[in-house]
Amino acid sequence: EASETKAPTQLFIEKIEQRYSIGMVIATLAVFCVPLAFGDTLQSALLRAMTFMIVASPCAVVLSTMPPLLSAIANAGRHGVLAKSAVVMERLGQVDAVALDKTGTLTEGTPRVTDVLPLPGSGLDEDRLLALAGAAEHPSEHPLARAVVRAARTRGLALAEATGFASSPGAGVTATVDGHAVRIGSPARLLPEGNPELDIMVRSLEDGGRTAVLVLRDGAPVGVLGIADRLRPDARATVAALTELTGRTPVLLTGDN
Known part of the structure; x- marks a missing residue:
């Protein structure tokens, strides 16, 4: 389910990818033909056009969103984190505050x-x-x-x-x-x-x-x-890492002391 969802950035890329690809092909032809028309050598014009096409690669633009998101979802899964969707993964980059449950999350739950x-x-x-x-x-x-x-x-x-x-x-x-x-x-x-x-x-x-x-x-x-309840061995390091990432100390959600 997570791999089938599309993040806003991916939806935007899909909207412009066809126009962008056509535009880059036209621009590459212009980079090749214009210098050639003014007396440039075939090898020089072709090399310049190929360089431009590689740098402005439409494939790289199209592939710039989903593969990284899928990789992030898979990596999160290997670390025991279940991502509901690609949208969630993209929004994680904008998180500036984290709330953590206490029992069983920061503590051992016993x-x-x-x-x-x-x-x-x-x-x-x-x-x-x-x-x-x-x-x-x-x-x-x-x-x-x-x-x-x-x-x-x-x-x-x-x-x-x-x-x-x-x-x-x-x-x-x-x-x-x-x-x-x-x-x-x-x-x-x-x-x-x-x-x-x-x-x-x-x-x-x-x-x-x-x-x-x-x-x-x-x-x-x-x-x-x-x-x-005893703290988990990695609780202190986790809270410190989240504080560094977000710039704000995480909030503790608990009905206990």
């Missing part, structure tokens, strides 16, 4: 729980907090939810069965675990006002490059989980 922080007075230790969060997140397919469940299983924790599970994109999940209403999500949505200790915990995690996940039980905060 987030892991790095911090389990129960709030003082919640009555929970690290294992009980992680088990509570893991039970509520178990039905979810979100990468961060899978990280929480994986961390709980790594510790050998038993996960209670959650009922009434509901997931809200960008907000988190809610479920009932052991008779308690559990809500897990972004501190930006769930962090209550007037709780400086909790605010400091969240800010400390985010300043360290982790994603903070707030855990509420029966409407009250009981702890915070810190989740991090």
